[in-house]
Amino acid sequence: MHTPYRPRLHRYALATAAATLLLLVAGGLVTSNDAGLSVPDWPLSYGSLFPPMVGGIVYEHSHRVIAALVGLMTIGLAVWLARVEHRTWVRYLAYAALALVVLQGILGGLTVLFYMPRPISIAHATMAQIFFTTVAALALFTSQWWLTAATRPSTKASRRAVQFARLTTLTILAQLILGAAYRHGGLGITPHLLGAGAVLVATSWTNRLVRRADFAVGVVTRLRILLSSLVGTQILLGFGAWWAVVRNQQALQPLPEMVGLTVAHLACGALTLATATLLWLALHRVTMSAESADLRATIGSPALQEGGRR
Amino acid sequence: MKVHVMLILVSALLALGNLSCGKKEEAPTTQETPAAGKTVDPATAGTISGIVKFTGTPPPPVRLRMDADAACARMHAGAVQVREVETDASGGLARVVVYVKEGLEGYTFPPATEAIELDQEGCMYKPRVLAVRTGQPIEILNSDDTTHNIHPIPKVNREWNRSQPPKGEKIVDSFARQEVAIPVKCNIHPWMQAYIAVIAHPYFQVTGESGTFELKNLPPGTYTLEAWHEKLGTTTQQVTLGPNEAKTVEFVFQGS
Numbered sequence: 001m002h003t004p005y006r007p008r009l010h011r012y013a014l015a016t017a018a019a020t021l022l023l024l025v026a027g028g029l030v031t032s033n034d035a036g037l038s039v040p041d042w043p044l045s046y047g048s049l050f051p052p053m054v055g056g057i058v059y060e061h062s063h064r065v066i067a068a069l070v071g072l073m074t075i076g077l078a079v080w081l082a083r084v085e086h087r088t089w090v091r092y093l094a095y096a097a098l099a100l101v102v103l104q105g106i107l108g109g110l111t112v113l114f115y116m117p118r119p120i121s122i123a124h125a126t127m128a129q130i131f132f133t134t135v136a137a138l139a140l141f142t143s144q145w146w147l148t149a150a151t152r153p154s155t156k157a158s159r160r161a162v163q164f165a166r167l168t169t170l171t172i173l174a175q176l177i178l179g180a181a182y183r184h185g186g187l188g189i190t191p192h193l194l195g196a197g198a199v200l201v202a203t204s205w206t207n208r209l210v211r212r213a214d215f216a217v218g219v220v221t222r223l224r225i226l227l228s229s230l231v232g233t234q235i236l237l238g239f240g241a242w243w244a245v246v247r248n249q250q251a252l253q254p255l256p257e258m259v260g261l262t263v264a265h266l267a268c269g270a271l272t273l274a275t276a277t278l279l280w281l282a283l284h285r286v287t288m289s290a291e292s293a294d295l296r297a298t299i300g301s302p303a304l305q306e307g308g309r310r
Numbered sequence: 311m312k313v314h315v316m317l318i319l320v321s322a323l324l325a326l327g328n329l330s331c332g333k334k335e336e337a338p339t340t341q342e343t344p345a346a347g348k349t350v351d352p353a354t355a356g357t358i359s360g361i362v363k364f365t366g367t368p369p370p371p372v373r374l375r376m377d378a379d380a381a382c383a384r385m386h387a388g389a390v391q392v393r394e395v396e397t398d399a400s401g402g403l404a405r406v407v408v409y410v411k412e413g414l415e416g417y418t419f420p421p422a423t424e425a426i427e428l429d430q431e432g433c434m435y436k437p438r439v440l441a442v443r444t445g446q447p448i449e450i451l452n453s454d455d456t457t458h459n460i461h462p463i464p465k466v467n468r469e470w471n472r473s474q475p476p477k478g479e480k481i482v483d484s485f486a487r488q489e490v491a492i493p494v495k496c497n498i499h500p501w502m503q504a505y506i507a508v509i510a511h512p513y514f515q516v517t518g519e520s521g522t523f524e525l526k527n528l529p530p531g532t533y534t535l536e537a538w539h540e541k542l543g544t545t546t547q548q549v550t551l552g553p554n555e556a557k558t559v560e561f562v563f564q565g566s
Contacts, residue, residue, distance in 0.1 A: 037461055038497035040471045052457050054379040055498035115461075115469045252372050252392060253501040 003086045005144045012080065013139035016073040017274075020132045023070050024270050026063040027128060028263035031183065033254050035059040036121075042112040067105060074101045077138065090141050097138060100131045118186045125180035129173070129270050136274040140281060145219050151288045157213040158287040164209050165280035168202040168227075172273045175199050179269060183262070189242065196235055203231045203276070210283065217286050223279040230272040237265040347416045350529045354553040359524040362517050362537050364403040366565020368395040369541075374501040381456035381476075382433035382499060390434075392501075394541040395565070402521025403563060405439040406539045407490060407507040409514035410525065411546065413533035419511050422446040425482065428494075428504065430458045430474070435494065435504035437516070439540065444488055444510045450474065450481040457498060462506065464492040471497075490538050505540050530555070537561040 030036050035056030045051040045061045053061065074097055081094040107124040114120065140146055152158070175195035181187040210224050244258035251258075371391035376382040396404040422443035429436045431453040442448055452458050452474040460481060461471040467485040474481055485492065485508040496502035507514065515523040525535075532550040542563040549557055 034495075034500045035497055037471050038459060040459055040461075040473050046457070046473060054381065054456060055496075056378075056500060057457075057498055058378075060497075115463075115471060252374060252394075252503065 003090075003147060005147050006084065006142065007144070009080055009084065010139065010142040010144070012073075013077060013135065013142050016070070016077050017132065017135045017139050019066070019070050019073055020135050021267065021270060023063070023066045024128055024132060025263055025267050026059070026066045027125075028266040029259065030056075030059045030063050031125075032259040032262045033059050036111060036116050039064075039112065042109040064108075067108065071101050071105060074098050074135070077135075081138075081142075087141075090138070093134065093138060093141070097131065097134045100127060100134060104128060104131055116184075118184050121184040122177070122180045122186055125184065126177050129176045129180075129273055132270050133274045133277045137277060137281060140278050146285060149217070149219075149285055152215070152286055154287045155213065157209070158215070158283070161206065161209040161213045161215075162280065162283045162287055164202070164206040165276070165283050168199075168206045169273070169276040169280050171195075171198050171202045172269075172276050176269050176273055179266075183266075192238075196238060199231060199272075200235065203227060206279075210279075215283070215286060217282070220279065220282050220286065223275055223282055227272065227275045227279055230268060230275055234265065234268045234272050237261060237268050241265040347418045348529075349418060350527060352527065354530055355527045356530065356551045356553065356555040356557070357524060357526045358528060358533070358535065358549055358551060358557050358559060360408075360522070360559040360561065362403045362406040362408065362521045362523065362539075362561040362563070363401045364395060364397045364521075364542070364563045364565055365401060368393065368397055368565060376433055376499070376501065379433065379456055379499060381454065385432045385454065390432075395539075396519070398519050398521065400520075402517070402519070403539065403542075404517055404519050404521060405437075406517040406521070406523075406537050406561070406563075407439060407441050407514060408517065408523040408525070408535060408537045408561070409441070409490065409507070409509050410511065410528070411534045411536040413531050414511050414513065414529075417511065417529070422512065425449045427451060428506070429453055430460075430496070430502070433458075433496075433499050433502060435496075435502055438503070439491070439505045439507070439516050441491075441507040441509060441514050441516050442485070443512060444486055444508055445484050447482050447484050448506065450483070452476065452478050452480075458496045458502070459498050460494060461497055462492045462494045464489055467492060467508065490536070491540070507538065535559065535561075537563075539563060 033056055038056030039045045039051060039060045041047060045057070045064060051057055051061055078094040078098040081091050085091050085094070104124065104127045107120055107127060110120050111117070111124055175192070175198065178187060178192045178195045182189055182192045207224055207228050210220065215221070241261040244255065244261045248255050248258040371393045374390045374392060376386065376390060398404070422445070425447040426440060426442050427449050428440055429451045433454060433456065440448070450460055455476045457473060457475050459471060459473045463469060464485065466487045466489050470483065472481055485506070487508065488510040489508045491505040491507040494504040494506055513525045513528055515525060517523050528551055530551055530553045532548065534546050534548055536544055536546045538544045545561050545563060547559055547561065549559055551557055
């Protein structure tokens with residue numbers, strides 16, 4: 001059964017991803033401003049939906065409000081896909097996204113109620129990145145490009161590029177976990193610095209392999225260039241954030257440059273993981289071999305525009 | 311398809327149910343009560359007094375930014391500055407907790423029941439450094455026109471985090487185990503910082519502006535005295551005190 005392109009559904013998925021990125025920034029602001037426990041209760045804030053918005057409460061309660069919005073948008077996305085999506089695996093991915101956002105909300109609550117235990121804070125930070133990437137992937141799967149992209153014969157070079165793109169994605173995920181562990185005091189900086197080196201090597205190698213395989217697909221080229229740019233930016237932001245954190249250690253309150261740089265580093269990390277994942281998926285999409293005809297059938301190509309337009 | 315929609319709605323409802331039932335029960339506190347032992351004989355008790363000094367150049371005062379809460383900023387006419395290392399003209403170091411760290415094993419002391427006050431005034435803790443006995447009530451006041459949360463971050467005591475509305479009802483709590491010192495934060499106003507030293511016996515004092523201290527009514531014995539400062543860390547000295555003796559000691563913290 002073919003899956004038609006539904007522009008409104010795709011735009012809604014994009015909006016959910018954008019809201020999730022905003023949520024990540026809001027969460028980063030909570031940690032950087034040391035405001036995680038400025039609201040001592042949960043799920044309500046000071047027993048109400050409208051606490052006094054002063055000091056750290058501004059960050060913590062805004063984070064909760066945006067989280068609730070993202071939760072509702074994810075429920076909407078899952079319901080929408082459950083109703084109209086023909087591809088079973090896309091529906092299941094939407095359910096997985098819903099499960100992730102619910103679990104993420106519970107982890108957030110546990111951080112408040114148990115005074116930010118390190119493992120839960122690290123899990124909460126990691127889960128946020130995974131959830132954002134999942135929603136970004138749903139936006140890709142509902143895009144017109146995904147539904148209509150032409151496949152090309154699989155070659156040894158293209159297969160290697162796909163494998164390395166997957167490896168790069170996993171390396172970035174591991175690096176984000178190391179970053180979260182450093183941020184929440186679970187690990188020192190050394191593993192995160194080594195991880196940065198690994199990400200740089202993996203990304204450069206993937207970039208080289210993708211160029212060599214000569215995919216000649218606009219989306220792939222854009223994602224490849226974006227990924228390299230994000231990794232470069234992220235390394236610069238990382239050093240900046242590290243300098244600011246070290247400088248802030250003796251400070252009596254969070255310094256603006258520390259807050260700005262750490263939150264930018266966090267957001268750029270999320271975008272890097274999502275971009276690497278999308279690149280891997282896009283490469284996978286355009287190099288599907290004849291043997292994966294079953295999968296191609298479930299992808300939905302050739303696509304139909306909503307309303308029956310081809 | 312409808313089954314899937316139902317599943318989603320049911321899982322969302324279950325999640326909401328979880329959210330509202332997730333309140334953590336506070337762990338019961340068990341106070342350190344030593345077994346009945348020796349008591350101090352006032353006829354032979356002595357005194358250790360002295361001074362804590364700082365040599366070198368103290369770090370400059372740090373300006374606090376209170377603009378995150380207009381109510382806090384309004385309570386101060388000008389810029390608010392904090393000196394983490396506060397000395398007088400002769401180098402006497404203020405806000406140092408001096409206490410007997412070792413040497414009182416086997417003694418028992420009547421519990422301290424008089425409440426000690428910790429106020430929040432001008433979005434600052436007053437006093438910044440407080441010393442109490444284990445189990446001694448601490449009354450936390452909010453004299454400000456803004457909400458505070460009081461969040462002690464102990465290592466061996468029970469952690470808690472409570473909010474207090476503007477000029478709200480006082481919070482009374484205590485710590486069961488010796489710990490020098492517990493940082494106390496307000497996560498609403500991240501510049502607010504206090505330290506509570508919790509000590510299992512009555513031989514301690516927080517130095518005032520002149521850096522002096524006096525530990526009276528100590529039984530004869532050999533003691534390890536520790537001086538703790540929020541920024542400069544700790545330093546110790548051994549002192550042997552004979553019957554009815556008065557000894558003077560001097561602690562020196564070196565600056566950079």
